[in-house]
Amino acid sequence: GDWVVYSGFKRLFILNSHVSNFAPLRCALEMLRAEHDDLMVALINSATISERVKERHFWDADDWHANEAETSLMMAVAPEMVRPDKLQESDDPDRTEDCVFSHPVNRTSLNGVTGKPSEASIEKGHELFSWMVSDLSKVINQGIKEHPPLPYSYHQPINSNK
Template sequence: MPKWCDMNRDEVAAAARSGAVAVLPLGAIEQHGAHLPTGTDVLLAVAAADAAVARTGDVVLPALAYGCSLGHTAHWPGTLSLSVATLTAIVTDIGRWVVTSGFRKLVVINSHATNGPSAQSALLTLRHENPSLRTCFASLYDISPEARAGYFSDADDPHANVAETSMVLHLDPELVMLDRAVDEEDRTFSRVLTYPMPDVTRSGVVGQPTAATVDSGTALFAAVVDGVTRLLEQVRAETEPMSDPAAKLPSGDQHSPTKGPS
């Protein structure tokens, strides 16, 4: 599997010339209850990116382990959070150097929800600075309908839940202390405001990790990897919108689905 850190400069350049996609796994270091490691998010992001790139031949960048985990506060030990601005700056700087090495497609594979605003702001800046760079932000928990169903099977706003616990059991069971797992309901259901974690959970868990199994983790992780693989294949194959002959028709003679403001 192509890893940026294992390649020499000529191999990196050759990969860029070949049209390979640069893939940045983005995780977080934060408390995951008493039963999961603080590095759960980066473990999942790296494992999924590595497995997908082993199929597609793209290039995995060194993972960004630290994320934006401000919602966990200092209530529990273990969390190491970047600020919103710092995470934005780091992803932006990494992207600038990816462009310098000749890559024209960058995908961020994320495993922590509140990384989104920072990372997507960085990608917006990179697109503005480098009009030829194509970027994509994707999260493991909604990479496919199957992955989403698994991630949110026991909570609408899960954390250290059955999905994460099962996948870590699959990837590295020695990191899981299932006898310490506790279940807590999702108290954010039907609410529209946002809350820090200590306001919604006593244990630092949201969901039902006591129901976790290796088999369910294996199946869910496979669905996640399949989703990441399909995304990278699409990214690699995608051509410029205006290179499509249909895009050159008069505006009244064509139609495309609405994707939202850009």
């Protein structure tokens, strides 16, 4: 992120598409924000860009993995990565509803899937990808115009001007 600042940019949009990357990316956001007072950093998760995108990702499982939405997207953008002959027998329910702890996929799924990839289609993937592009564009355009709600430095203590 330093190179973004050194190149003169004041805004950095990070698009994350893997749940496990969120924590380290959030740490990076905090470090960049502390080091570069004028840099605004947005961490956007591709599955929650907008309410409609979120609903499509979460309709068949809360702790989804290779579900209908992900499989449809892959069918649309990287069809060679999908094994269509496996889809009909791949559905596996979300077993995390009553869990307090977060568990790895091998402890929650019999086959690496959580959700209903059997309901995936290339058409659904194209539609979802189109929504994601459109809705991400709106978020970025909003971010381009955004200013901090209060005009204080990151390093300025709260209520320091009283």
